[in-house]
Amino acid sequence: MNADTNLGLQARQKIRAGQAPGPTAGLARGNVQANLVILPAEHAADFHRFCQGNPKPCPVLAISQPGSPALPTLGQDIDLRTDLPRYRVWVDGKLVDEPTEISALWRDDLVAFAIGCSFSFEEALIEDGLELRHQTEQCNVSMYRTSIPAASAGPFQGPLVVSMRPFNGADAIRAVQITSRFPAVHGAPVHLGDPSRIGIADISKPDYGDAVSIRDGEMPVFWACGVPPQAALQAAKLPLVITHAPGCMLVTDLRNSTLSTF
Amino acid sequence: MNADTNLGLQARQKIRAGQAPGPTAGLARGNVQANLVILPAEHAADFHRFCQGNPKPCPVLAISQPGSPALPTLGQDIDLRTDLPRYRVWVDGKLVDEPTEISALWRDDLVAFAIGCSFSFEEALIEDGLELRHQTEQCNVSMYRTSIPAASAGPFQGPLVVSMRPFNGADAIRAVQITSRFPAVHGAPVHLGDPSRIGIADISKPDYGDAVSIRDGEMPVFWACGVPPQAALQAAKLPLVITHAPGCMLVTDLRNSTLSTF
Numbered sequence: 001m002n003a004d005t006n007l008g009l010q011a012r013q014k015i016r017a018g019q020a021p022g023p024t025a026g027l028a029r030g031n032v033q034a035n036l037v038i039l040p041a042e043h044a045a046d047f048h049r050f051c052q053g054n055p056k057p058c059p060v061l062a063i064s065q066p067g068s069p070a071l072p073t074l075g076q077d078i079d080l081r082t083d084l085p086r087y088r089v090w091v092d093g094k095l096v097d098e099p100t101e102i103s104a105l106w107r108d109d110l111v112a113f114a115i116g117c118s119f120s121f122e123e124a125l126i127e128d129g130l131e132l133r134h135q136t137e138q139c140n141v142s143m144y145r146t147s148i149p150a151a152s153a154g155p156f157q158g159p160l161v162v163s164m165r166p167f168n169g170a171d172a173i174r175a176v177q178i179t180s181r182f183p184a185v186h187g188a189p190v191h192l193g194d195p196s197r198i199g200i201a202d203i204s205k206p207d208y209g210d211a212v213s214i215r216d217g218e219m220p221v222f223w224a225c226g227v228p229p230q231a232a233l234q235a236a237k238l239p240l241v242i243t244h245a246p247g248c249m250l251v252t253d254l255r256n257s258t259l260s261t262f
Numbered sequence: 263m264n265a266d267t268n269l270g271l272q273a274r275q276k277i278r279a280g281q282a283p284g285p286t287a288g289l290a291r292g293n294v295q296a297n298l299v300i301l302p303a304e305h306a307a308d309f310h311r312f313c314q315g316n317p318k319p320c321p322v323l324a325i326s327q328p329g330s331p332a333l334p335t336l337g338q339d340i341d342l343r344t345d346l347p348r349y350r351v352w353v354d355g356k357l358v359d360e361p362t363e364i365s366a367l368w369r370d371d372l373v374a375f376a377i378g379c380s381f382s383f384e385e386a387l388i389e390d391g392l393e394l395r396h397q398t399e400q401c402n403v404s405m406y407r408t409s410i411p412a413a414s415a416g417p418f419q420g421p422l423v424v425s426m427r428p429f430n431g432a433d434a435i436r437a438v439q440i441t442s443r444f445p446a447v448h449g450a451p452v453h454l455g456d457p458s459r460i461g462i463a464d465i466s467k468p469d470y471g472d473a474v475s476i477r478d479g480e481m482p483v484f485w486a487c488g489v490p491p492q493a494a495l496q497a498a499k500l501p502l503v504i505t506h507a508p509g510c511m512l513v514t515d516l517r518n519s520t521l522s523t524f
Contacts, residue, residue: 168455168459169453169454169455169456169459169460169484170452170453172454172455173438173450173451173452173453173454176435176438176439176442177438177439177442177450180438180439180442188435188439189435190432190435191431191432191435192431192434192435192454192481193430193431193434193455193479193481194431194479194481197430197431197479198431217455217456217459219454219455219456219481222431262524
C-alpha cells in the first residue's frame with residue numbers, strides 16, 4: 001500500500017500533526033481501530049496471560065517489541081508515542097494526566113498491546129442493515145459489570161464487563177452470525193435475554209456508558225467489552241500504565257473485513 | 263466408498279430386506295437422513311419452485327430424474343421404492359395407505375425430492391454438548407404454525423411452521439452459530455424469544471409434536487421445520503403424492519458433517 005492510498009497512515013499523520021484532536025470514530029472509515037495499553041515489560045507477561053485467558057474481552061491484535069513504539073503488523077510507520085489524539089497516564093492505578101503525546105514518558109522497557117474493539121463488528125452490523133440503538137439515540141453504548149469473573153493472571157483480575165445492544169429475535173440471530181465471524185474484536189455475544197442470569201440487576205442502569213431504550217419485542221444482547229483490561233490494570237496499581245483516552249483509538253492500516261474469519 | 267464400509271448402504275439393504283421396520287433414528291449414525299416427497303412430473307416444477315422460495319423449511323438435497331427411483335448423489339444403489347421402512351400415500355390430499363414399499367405404485371412420471379431434515383443439525387448440537395429438551399423428555403419436538411406465510415408457488419402455499427428448542431442465553435448463541443453452518447438442513451433459527459412476535463399464542467400448546475418444559479432462564483428458539491412442504495402438498499389435493507412416514511426417513515451415504523458450509 002502506498003502512502004497516497006493508505007487511509008490509516010494519512011489519519012495517523014494528521015493526528016501526529018495535531019490536526020485531528022479526536023475522537024477517532026469516522027477517521028479512515030472501514031479501517032480497524034484498536035485500544036492501546038502500554039506497560040513496563042516486567043508486567044507484560046502477566047498482562048499478556050490475562051488477555052490470553054480472556055480472549056473475548058481482551059483480543060490482542062499486536063504486541064510491540066519492548067522499547068519499540070512501532071506495530072508493523074498493524075500499520076506503516078506507526079509511532080505509538082504520537083499517533084493517538086489523546087492518552088491517559090495512570091500511576092499506581094490513578095489517572096494523573098491526559099496528554100496528546102507521550103514522547104517524554106517513553107522508556108526502553110515499555111511494551112504496547114493493541115486490543116481489538118467493537119467498532120469493527122459494529123461496522124459489519126450496520127453494513128448488514130441492523131440498527132445500533134446507541135447510535136440512533138446518539139449516546140455511548142450501555143455497559144454492565146457481570147457476575148462472571150474474568151480469568152486472573154498475576155495482579156490482573158476482575159469481573160467480565162459486557163456491552164449491550166437491543167435487538168428483536170430475528171436481528172439478534174443475525175447479530176450472532178455476523179459477530180461470530182470477528183473473534184479478534186470480541187466475537188459472538190456472551191449472553192442474550194434475561195440480564196439477571198449474568199448478574200445484572202437493573203438493565204436501565206448501566207455501570208458505564210448510557211442507558212438506551214429497549215423496545216417492545218426486543219431483548220438485550222450482551223458482548224464482552226474492553227473495560228475489563230482497563231479495570232484490571234487500574235486495580236493492579238502498577239507504577240506506570242499508559243492507555244488511549246476514551247474514543248481516541250489507534251487507527252490502523254487493516255480493513256475491518258480482514259478480521260472476518262469466514 | 264465400498265459396500266463393506268458404507269453404513270448408509272448397509273442400513274438401506276437392511277430396510278429393503280424388511281429387517282429394520284423404523285423409525286430410522288440411530289441407523290447409520292452420523293449420516294444424513296432426508297424427508298422424501300414423490301409426486302407426478304406435472305406438479306414437480308411448481309413444487310420445486312415452492313422449495314426454492316422457502317429454502318429454510320424446504321432445503322432440497324436432491325431431485326430424481328422423472329421415473330427414476332435412484333438418487334445417485336445421495337447414495338449408492340438407492341431404490342426409493344423399497345429403501346424407506348414405511349411410506350405414506352396421499353390421494354386428493356387424503357392419507358389412504360402406509361405401505362412398507364411402493365413398487366406397485368411406481369410410475370414413469372414420478373419425481374422424488376429428498377429434503378433436508380433437522381436430524382443433521384441436532385447431531386451437531388448434541389456433539390457440542392447442548393441439551394435437546396425433547397430428547398431429555400423423550401418426546402417429539404414441539405412444532406407451531408406461525409403468522410409468517412411461506413412463499414407460494416402454483417397450488418402450494420401455507421404458513422411457515424417452526425420447531426422449538428428451549429435454551430439459556432449462552433446455549434442459544436451457540437445453537438445459532440452451529441446451525442448457521444447447516445443451510446441444507448434448515449440452517450439458523452428464524453426467531454428466538456417472545457413467541458407472540460411470530461404469531462404463536464400459547465407456547466405450551468404446540469400444533470404438532472409434544473410440549474416440552476421451558477426452564478427458568480431459558481427462551482424458546484425457533485427453526486423452520488419440514489412441515490410446510492407436507493402441509494402444502496396436502497392442501498394442494500394432488501391426485502397422488504407419496505412421502506416418508508413420520509420418523510421413517512431416507513438414510514443416505516452422506517455424512518452430516520459434509521453439509522457444514524464452514
